[in-house]
Amino acid sequence: xxxxxxxxxxxxxxxxxxxxxxxxxxxxxxxxxxxxxxxxxxxxxxxxxxxxxxxxxxxxxxxxxxxxxxxxxxxxxxxxxxxxxxxxxxxxxxxxxxxxxxxxxxxxxxxxxxxxxxxxxxxxxxxxxxxxxxxxxxxxxxxxxxxxxxxxxxxxxxxxxxxxxxxxxxxxxxxxxxxxxxxxxxxxxxxxxxxxxxxxxxxxxxxxxxxxxxxxxxxxxx
Ligand code: ADE
Numbered sequence: 001x002x003x004x005x006x007x008x009x010x011x012x013x014x015x016x017x018x019x020x021x022x023x024x025x026x027x028x029x030x031x032x033x034x035x036x037x038x039x040x041x042x043x044x045x046x047x048x049x050x051x052x053x054x055x056x057x058x059x060x061x062x063x064x065x066x067x068x069x070x071x072x073x074x075x076x077x078x079x080x081x082x083x084x085x086x087x088x089x090x091x092x093x094x095x096x097x098x099x100x101x102x103x104x105x106x107x108x109x110x111x112x113x114x115x116x117x118x119x120x121x122x123x124x125x126x127x128x129x130x131x132x133x134x135x136x137x138x139x140x141x142x143x144x145x146x147x148x149x150x151x152x153x154x155x156x157x158x159x160x161x162x163x164x165x166x167x168x169x170x171x172x173x174x175x176x177x178x179x180x181x182x183x184x185x186x187x188x189x190x191x192x193x194x195x196x197x198x199x200x201x202x203x204x205x206x207x208x209x210x211x212x213x214x215x216x217x218x219x220x221x222x
Contacts, residue, residue: 001107001166002032002084003159004074006067007117008049010037012152022160025169033159036074041066050120059121067116067123068130074114075136084112088131088138089158091117091151095140098158102141106158107165115158117151185219 005013016022017033025031039047042065050060071088087110096102106113116123116138128138143154163169170178192208194201206218 001030001110001162002034002112003155003162004034004036004112004114005117005155005159006036006038006070006074006114007152007155008038008062008119009117009150009152010035013156016156017159021169022163025163025166028168030166030168031159031163036070038062038066038070041069041073053121057121061121062118062123064124064126064130067127071114071116071131085110086112086114088114088136089116090123090127090138090140091115091142091154092122092140093142093145093147095142097145098141098143098154098161100161103158103161104165106162113158113162115151115155117155119150182219185222 007013013033013035017026022031022033026033038049042048042063048063049066050062053059053061075086087106131138141154141158143157148154188203188207192203204218206214209215
């Protein structure tokens with residue numbers, strides 16, 4: 001799976017995507033993450049990526065020219081490998097709610113995601129028509145019912161959630177245990193008894209019993 005992120009803050013992604021499981025997945029070649037700095041697709045001296053909205057209103061709007069250039073340059077790369085199935089995603093608080101089912105669907109059915117991390121008050125609406133006229137569609141996604149300052153966190157969220165659905169990204173043990181026990185189950189580790197301010201905090205006995213049947217049952221009812 002290749003993730004292409006279009007952003008005006010390319011360094012935001014440096015730390016999160018280069019640690020832990022996502023770092024390992026990139027090293028193994030299971031996922032590729034490419035960041036496109038929107039400013040590099042401008043022609044003017046000041047590398048302007050935004051401007052005031054026509055008709056007035058607060059904030060700034062991402063300009064259409066650099067965005068179209070960025071998208072078409074990513075799509076051009078694609079034509080070298082015709083088999084890639086591409087989806088273009090724009091992050092906006094008004095988009096379709098992203099969930100685990102969408103993550104599974106994206107991981108199964110696509111291998112090239114173009115993620116547009118908008119900022120400010122939005123992007124020039126004409127991008128939708130431009131893409132439509134090229135036979136493409138923008139899918140608007142929201143990661144939750146709140147407004148963030150930009151689409152960079154949503155992009156990282158989706159990369160994370162989609163990547164862990166790709167075979168081999170989680171270790172065999174991690175994915176097997178997730179299937180057996182589910183996600184978000186209560187878990188415990190050493191010490192068996194934790195003492196704090198004179199009080200003892202114990203691990204449920206069944207988890208120490210070695211009885212796998214009983215342990216699985218305990219997880220099921222939790
Ligand atoms: N941009 C700003 N807020 C957002 C959200 N909740 N989801 C996706 N993109 C956003």
